[in-house]
Amino acid sequence: MIEDKTAGGRLFTVVNITLLLLFALLCILPFMHVIAGSFTTSAELAEKKFVIFPTNWSIDAYKYIFSTDTIFRALLVSIFVTAGGTLWSMLLSVLTGYGMSRKDLPGRRVIMFFIVFTLLFNGGMIPTFLVVQQTGLLNSLLALVIPVSINAFNMIILKTFFQNLPASLEESARMDGCNDFGILFRIVIPCSMPAIATISLFYAVTYWNTYMHAILYLEDASKWPVQVLLRQIVVLASGMNYDGSTYMDVPPPEQSVKMAVIVVATIPVLLVYPFLQKHFAKGALLGSVKG
Amino acid sequence: MQSQTETNAGQVLSKNKKWELLKKRMKKNKLIYLMILPGLLYFFVYKYIPMYGLIISFQDYKPYLGITGSEWVGFEHFKRLFADPDFWMIFKNTLVLFGLQLVIFFPVPIILSLMLNEVRSMPLKRSVQTLIYIPHFMSWVIIVSITYVLLTMDGGIVNGLLQQAGFQEVNFLLNPDWFRPMYILQVIWREAGWGTIIFLAAIAAVDAQLYEAAKIDGAGRFRQMWHITLPAIKGVIVILLILKIGDVLELGFEHVYLLLNSSNREVAEIFDTYVYTAGLKQGQFSYSTAVGFFKGLVGLVLVVIANWLAKKAGEEGVY
Numbered sequence: 001m002i003e004d005k006t007a008g009g010r011l012f013t014v015v016n017i018t019l020l021l022l023f024a025l026l027c028i029l030p031f032m033h034v035i036a037g038s039f040t041t042s043a044e045l046a047e048k049k050f051v052i053f054p055t056n057w058s059i060d061a062y063k064y065i066f067s068t069d070t071i072f073r074a075l076l077v078s079i080f081v082t083a084g085g086t087l088w089s090m091l092l093s094v095l096t097g098y099g100m101s102r103k104d105l106p107g108r109r110v111i112m113f114f115i116v117f118t119l120l121f122n123g124g125m126i127p128t129f130l131v132v133q134q135t136g137l138l139n140s141l142l143a144l145v146i147p148v149s150i151n152a153f154n155m156i157i158l159k160t161f162f163q164n165l166p167a168s169l170e171e172s173a174r175m176d177g178c179n180d181f182g183i184l185f186r187i188v189i190p191c192s193m194p195a196i197a198t199i200s201l202f203y204a205v206t207y208w209n210t211y212m213h214a215i216l217y218l219e220d221a222s223k224w225p226v227q228v229l230l231r232q233i234v235v236l237a238s239g240m241n242y243d244g245s246t247y248m249d250v251p252p253p254e255q256s257v258k259m260a261v262i263v264v265a266t267i268p269v270l271l272v273y274p275f276l277q278k279h280f281a282k283g284a285l286l287g288s289v290k291g
Numbered sequence: 292m293q294s295q296t297e298t299n300a301g302q303v304l305s306k307n308k309k310w311e312l313l314k315k316r317m318k319k320n321k322l323i324y325l326m327i328l329p330g331l332l333y334f335f336v337y338k339y340i341p342m343y344g345l346i347i348s349f350q351d352y353k354p355y356l357g358i359t360g361s362e363w364v365g366f367e368h369f370k371r372l373f374a375d376p377d378f379w380m381i382f383k384n385t386l387v388l389f390g391l392q393l394v395i396f397f398p399v400p401i402i403l404s405l406m407l408n409e410v411r412s413m414p415l416k417r418s419v420q421t422l423i424y425i426p427h428f429m430s431w432v433i434i435v436s437i438t439y440v441l442l443t444m445d446g447g448i449v450n451g452l453l454q455q456a457g458f459q460e461v462n463f464l465l466n467p468d469w470f471r472p473m474y475i476l477q478v479i480w481r482e483a484g485w486g487t488i489i490f491l492a493a494i495a496a497v498d499a500q501l502y503e504a505a506k507i508d509g510a511g512r513f514r515q516m517w518h519i520t521l522p523a524i525k526g527v528i529v530i531l532l533i534l535k536i537g538d539v540l541e542l543g544f545e546h547v548y549l550l551l552n553s554s555n556r557e558v559a560e561i562f563d564t565y566v567y568t569a570g571l572k573q574g575q576f577s578y579s580t581a582v583g584f585f586k587g588l589v590g591l592v593l594v595v596i597a598n599w600l601a602k603k604a605g606e607e608g609v610y
Contacts, residue, residue: 096330123341124583180322209430
């Protein structure tokens with residue numbers, strides 16, 4: 001494009017870039033403050049209020065939160081659910097997505113409608129709860145995975161990707177005597193690694209962030225994933241609770257402790273983010289285009 | 292007469308033939324059916340059986356009696372719902388939050404992507420994109436927790452700064468007046484950046500020659516935006532608008548529930564949080580199912596209407 005050389009054009013560029021940088025900064029400043037605050041002494045935090053680079057480094061907050069095994073257990077639960085859930089969801093989504101990508105499948109349109117309709121209408125919270133109860137998942141970690149086995153959007157992204165693979169790949173495999181499972185696992189999946197990596201990371205982030213299903217289906221506090229514990233420590237311990245009850249008998253944890261718990265719950269997502277970012281733009285796009 | 296019978300026979304034959312062909316094709320695909328079976332089973336059990344379960348909204352459902360044993364009460368729960376003053380409060384709160392989403396949030400990603408499109412330096416553009424996508428991957432628990440830590444009256448930075456500047460402290464978290472601004476700002480924080488992806492892709496598909504031609508005709512940057520970029524992404528805007536309208540009542544259970552407390556309930560209680568409290572906390576299964584059913588139906592009707600309107604206006608719908 002031809003660069004705009006007028007004064008107005010340059011002013012526009014400067015204002016535009018400044019505003020964008022400001023918005024980007026506002027997006028991440030809270031995270032930086034919380035990360036820095038978690039490595040600061042409470043005294044410094046109380047005095048200086050705003051910390052981005054701590055002067056007095058301290059890992060007391062982390063020592064404190066890891067002094068009991070509560071957070072360890074919550075992290076283990078979250079890791080277990082994330083790993084197992086992602087594997088399970090990918091297996092089902094790839095199988096279904098590949099099946100639906102086969103244009104010669106009789107009944108394909110009807111089956112697709114059967115799936116897409118669930119995006120427009122569903123039974124809602126209570127009837128779903130009753131099904132989870134009747135299928136025996138209540139108060140089991142499986143309740144965080146099985147009732148959300150397939151995200152229809154993710155499945156459609158995979159299906160679209162599989163559809164766009166060259167048909168000659170499959171034909172040559174069929175010549176070599178592969179059946180449909182052989183084609184899927186030996187040809188289609190190895191050729192679709194970018195899509196599979198992206199969707200796996202989408203699922204992993206969703207499972208790591210799971211909160212609603214845990215409060216709906218798990219009664220036992222020892223099975224709480226890290227998000228529920230975080231909520232408990234940061235929000236409820238501030239003396240506010242939905243039913244008006246307070247936890248005033250326990251002194252609310254200090255700011256740096258709350259920040260440390262937030263960081264522990266955030267870091268895994270920040271760590272996978274660079275990998276996620278490589279492909280997700282494409283993935284998110286495919287999903288928004290109709291199947 | 293005879294020729295007619297012959298044609299009929301021919302039709303029957305070709306029908307049989309078609310049936311044979313279909314059977315052959317299905318047989319050829321038997322492994323594919325086996326592949327999609329687990330997925331379809333999932334949708335059936337956890338999506339369609341709950342739809343059937345909606346009939347408990349016409350019953351006086353008792354867990355120990357089950358769906359088959361519970362007593363039928365007709366539209367009793369819906370009558371109670373519409374007579375309940377709480378219903379109108381929830382209805383209003385839901386509409387207000389939806390209005391905020393539509394009027395305040397919806398344009399933000401469009402404006403952001405128009406701005407990003409004007410950035411000529413690729414590394415700069417990418418860095419901004421990298422940063423503004425991050426919040427989307429944080430759970431609502433993290434977003435709300437960070438907000439709490441920043442806004443709390445004991446030791447939060449915002450109130451600290453207010454105090455230093457000589458202002459009174461504000462109880463953002465409990466004051467009902469602050470709920471709606473907080474809600475929409477959090478939505479913008481988490482989703483505005485991510486929302487640009489689809490618009491940026493639509494913009495990238497615009498033919499660069501159009502801009503060159505406009506420039507030769509003397510069109511400035513705003514004119515180019517208005518006459519080339521915006522029309523190019525109009526279709527995407529319409530589709531997203533339909534999806535948004537279909538989601539009118541999906542304001543995010545987690546988000547609102549995490550912000551909800553006894554002092555902001557009058558503005559913060561929405562359908563989903565109400566269903567959760569009435570249904571699972573208080574055990575009014577049938578009544579809360581009726582509330583959820585009402586919500587789901589309104590959402591379905593709205594998306595059908597929005598889709599129809601879009602098609603009338605000459606745009607592509609979502610289905």
